Amino acid sequence: MTAPESSRPPSGATALRTHLCGTLGPDDVGARVTVCGWVAKRREHGEHLAFLDLRDHTGVVQCVVPGTVDVRSEYVLAVTGEVRRRPEGTVNPDLPTGDVELGDCAVEVLNPAEPPPFVVDDRVEVDEVVRLRHRYVDLRRPRMQANLRLRAGVNRALRAAMDRQGFVEVETPLLWAPTPEGAREFTVPSRLHPGAAYVLPQSPQLAKQLLMVAGLDRYYQFARCLRDEDLRADRQFEFTQLDLEASFVDQDDVLAVVAEAVLDAAEAATGERPGPVPRLTWAEALDRYGTDKPDLRFGMELCELGAVFARTGFRAFAAPCVKGIVVGEGASLTRSRLDVLTERAQALGAKGLAWFRVTGGEGGPGLESPVAKFLSDEEQTGLLQATGAGPGDLVLVVADEHRLACTVLGALRTELGGRPVSEGPYRFLWVVDFPLFDGVDDQGHPVAAHHPFTMPHPDDLDLLESDPAAVRSRAYDLVLNGWELGSGSVRVHRADIQRRIFTALGIAEDEAASRFGFLLGAFRYGAPPHAGFAVGIDRLVAIFAGEDSIREVIAFPKTQSGWDPMTDAPKPLAPGALADLGLKPLPRRD
């Protein structure tokens, strides 16, 4: 990462030290220096010589002690010595400071330490619960130090980009009002109002819209967001978003602002600036990649096979949609592997998965498959032509409803062609024109795909009442290498459109007033057209760090069950604390 010079004092000098361990080099030869840090390794050679590898956040330097030294791993030391070139033949090319060492060292023990529960070293894999229980030790490891500092660099770049683009940083409340909508919220019971509660915000969505009514014009915030939903590798209870909103803008303005910020962040994190961010419509992303967050680092696009099997006699392929993907060199996959893929497809909702190994006979390529005998020669030829598959390839075909066929193949595409997070390049993507509604609720009303303040696509306004499922929206997602990095939308600022959407959603006027009253009330006093976005910082940094899990870029994350092995949170409240809040536990149901 190329951090600005000003971000770190070159020397790191303090009252206790003159230099940093990892920065010492040939230029310092001859200087008498004091460095502070932790003992990474002690190597004693009898009573006349000992080596100490001293580690701080910049790296490790070898200290030579003329005698024995009673220190152990992870002792905290101040070591004073003279920087000198290493003797002939003892240079360590694997160590950045390996040209030099600290000679004739005087060692002061600032604090002894018990043996750590695991070695502070990137070379060992340690159980994650053990790491989290002793996170303060885990974070000493170079990998974690690098991740947290990378994150700081990303934040710095994002903040600079927002400032430069005229955005004003505003903090919004963590204690907010409960809303019966959307993600489960964390509840904070009120002591002063027993029986009443605040909730922690899932996002500052409504607050930032109020800031637009308030005339802030351009707002941003590094917003902590909290959602009481099940955790995953890319989801924690609490996460951080670069949250932003702007007035008198349209979709293109927002995309430009966000793109500049994340491309700056990418440049700061990786040293290279990715090219302009391309756009796909949601419909196109689904058609071509079977997902609304396609990984553009590889091809394997879905092939449309409806025309090939339009009049097929094979009942399994007589479906509204028939699509396939080509797995290059996939013909060598074993039968058991193919069975697993089939089970996987069924688990995702498909009725089945048809596979075809492409063989290379004398008369041209042929198909080897349990279902090949059900297909006519024309269909087999058509399948090969439509997919472009060649000998040695594997073709996977799903026939089903359009959405399902696409998503099943999209999942298989990712599983079979997906690359590790740590592999470049960085392929940002905008997915635009999301549907306004997604599915229907118990009463048959459409369900808001994003949130109920999302502006319908102007070309689809007429369909709001007649064909809500076909209404596109001014909602958009930012995608990076198959990860959803964030989403945003143009908001509804006009009462008449808002009323029509509420009606479509089946939200009565009094219900809307009770749920969003303060927002709708504010909108009566002059709401500017506005739009916004939120970028998930944890995911962005995880990708730049090449980490599969955002836990690796969060200082103190929780396990999948929401447990913190270090603090043992969550813990039962003391009876007195419960009483103060006017709470009484229900009897356990076991």
Add this chain to the structure above:
RNA sequence: GGACCUGUGGUGCAGUUUGGAGUGCACGCCGGCCUGUCAAGCCGGAGGUCGCGGGUUCAAAUCCCGUCAGGUCCGCCA
């Protein structure tokens, strides 16, 4: 709510298929030796509720049932 995988000295593993004494490996730890190592080397040593509970059996780390914890995924995440 569901599927799959995992649980064995401080750490990482093997052992579980086919039941037979807590057996083994690497790292770490403790003690000793060692004047140029750097994942030091050599010698010696300590360290275990095989996640937990129950069952089968003469005998269970190993088989069966249950349960807890962790991970990945589905659901969920307006």
